[in-house]
Amino acid sequence: MTYLAKPRLHHPELPRNALGFTHRDYEGSVSTLCAGCGHDSISSAIIQAFFELDVAPHRVAKLSGIGCSSKTPTYFLGNSHGFNSVHGRMPSVLTGANLANRDLIYLGVSGDGDSASIGLGQFAHSMRRGVNMVYIVENNGVYGLTKGQFSATADKGSKSKRGVVNNDTPIDLVLLALQLGASFVARSFSGDKKQLVPLIKAAVEHRGAAFIDVISPCVAFNNHAGSTKSYDYVREHNEAVNSLDFMPLRQEIVADYAPGSVRDVVQHDGSVLRLRKLHADYDPADRLLAMDYLQRRHAEGEIVTGLLYLDADATDLHAALNTVDTPLMQLDERDLTPGAAALEKFNASLR
Ligand SMILES: Cc1ncc(C[n+]2csc(CCOP(=O)(O)OP(=O)(O)O)c2C)c(N)n1
Ligand code: SF4
Numbered sequence: 001m002t003y004l005a006k007p008r009l010h011h012p013e014l015p016r017n018a019l020g021f022t023h024r025d026y027e028g029s030v031s032t033l034c035a036g037c038g039h040d041s042i043s044s045a046i047i048q049a050f051f052e053l054d055v056a057p058h059r060v061a062k063l064s065g066i067g068c069s070s071k072t073p074t075y076f077l078g079n080s081h082g083f084n085s086v087h088g089r090m091p092s093v094l095t096g097a098n099l100a101n102r103d104l105i106y107l108g109v110s111g112d113g114d115s116a117s118i119g120l121g122q123f124a125h126s127m128r129r130g131v132n133m134v135y136i137v138e139n140n141g142v143y144g145l146t147k148g149q150f151s152a153t154a155d156k157g158s159k160s161k162r163g164v165v166n167n168d169t170p171i172d173l174v175l176l177a178l179q180l181g182a183s184f185v186a187r188s189f190s191g192d193k194k195q196l197v198p199l200i201k202a203a204v205e206h207r208g209a210a211f212i213d214v215i216s217p218c219v220a221f222n223n224h225a226g227s228t229k230s231y232d233y234v235r236e237h238n239e240a241v242n243s244l245d246f247m248p249l250r251q252e253i254v255a256d257y258a259p260g261s262v263r264d265v266v267q268h269d270g271s272v273l274r275l276r277k278l279h280a281d282y283d284p285a286d287r288l289l290a291m292d293y294l295q296r297r298h299a300e301g302e303i304v305t306g307l308l309y310l311d312a313d314a315t316d317l318h319a320a321l322n323t324v325d326t327p328l329m330q331l332d333e334r335d336l337t338p339g340a341a342a343l344e345k346f347n348a349s350l351r
C-alpha cells in the first residue's frame, strides 16, 4: 500500500472558508513518512495556505519528481490534479502542462536531490523561462528516500550520521534561482509555519517563477550534531530578514505597524504583501544585494530566511511567447488551422 486513506467523517462545525470548504477538503491521504519529518510540516503549511486563499482544489495542479519530498503531494490537496513524474523531471512536465493549460495554479514539489543533482538542468531552465508556478524544494541535505547519502546542498564540512565529512562545495538553490532570473525567491524552515504559510500564499498569487527553499530536517538521516540541516542547527542559526503578511485583494488594509518599518508591495492581481523589516540593511527589491548578502551571511554560518527577492511587476513564459489568453488545450480545430488566407497574411507580416 502506498498511502493510507483518511476517514471521511469530520466534526460538523469545522471552520469553513469563503468557498464553504473545511481544512479537511485540502488534505490528502495519511502520511507514511517518518514521524517528525520536516516534509510533513511543509504539507501542513501548504494545506493551510490554500485553505486561507479560498482556492478551489480543482484549480491546482501539483507535480513532483521522486523522493520522500516528492511523495508528499499524496498527503495534501487530495482533490487537486497531480502528477508524480520521474526523478528530477518535474520542471519540464510542469512547464508543458502550464503551456497547455494556463488556467491552473501550478505547484511543483521537489527535493534537494531531485532539484540540485539529477534535475539541476531542469530546475535552471524553468527558472530562467519564468514559468508561472510555485516551486518548493524540501531541502534536508540528503537523499532521504535512498537512505541518507549527502545531497548537493549539504554544507562543506558537515557530517553524516556515521561521521563522514562532506568535502564538496554546496549548491545554494536560492542563489541559483536569483542568478537565473526567478522573480520571487524565498527561504524558510519547515518548523516555522508562521513564516512559511504567508510565503506560500504570496508565491501562489505571484505571476512568474516563484521559488521557495524550505529547510526540512530528515529525522532518520540528518538530524544529528554535525549536520547543518538539523532542527537544532537551523533554530540556532536562522536569521529572518523580514516578516510577511499576505493580504488578498478584497481584504481591508489596516495599518498596525509603525510608519517606516513596513513596506506594502502590490502584486499584479491587487493582493498586497506587507513586509516588516527585521534587518535594516536588507532590501528584497535588489537582486544583486540579495545575492551578496546571502553569501556573506552564509560564510558567517547563518541561514538567511524570509522573502529574499521580489519583482512584483514580473511577467511569465506565456507573456514572453505571446500566447492567447484561452488555454491552448481549449482551442479547437478552427482556431488551430485558420486557413490559407490567415497564413498568407501572417507570412506577409514577416516579409
Ligand atoms: C533516474 C533515477 N535515479 C535515481 C533514483 C534513486 N533515487 C530515488 S529518490 C533519490 C534521491 C531523493 O532525494 P531528495 O530529492 O533530496 O528527496 P528526499 O528523499 O530527501 O526528500 C534517488 C537518488 C531514481 N529513483 N531514479
Ligand atoms: S527518510 Fe528522512 S526525508 Fe524520508 S520520510 Fe524519513 S525523515 Fe523524512
Ligand SMILES: [Mg+2]
Binding pocket: 067, 111, 112, 113, 138, 139, 140, 141, 142, 143, 144, 151
Ligand atoms: Mg533530500
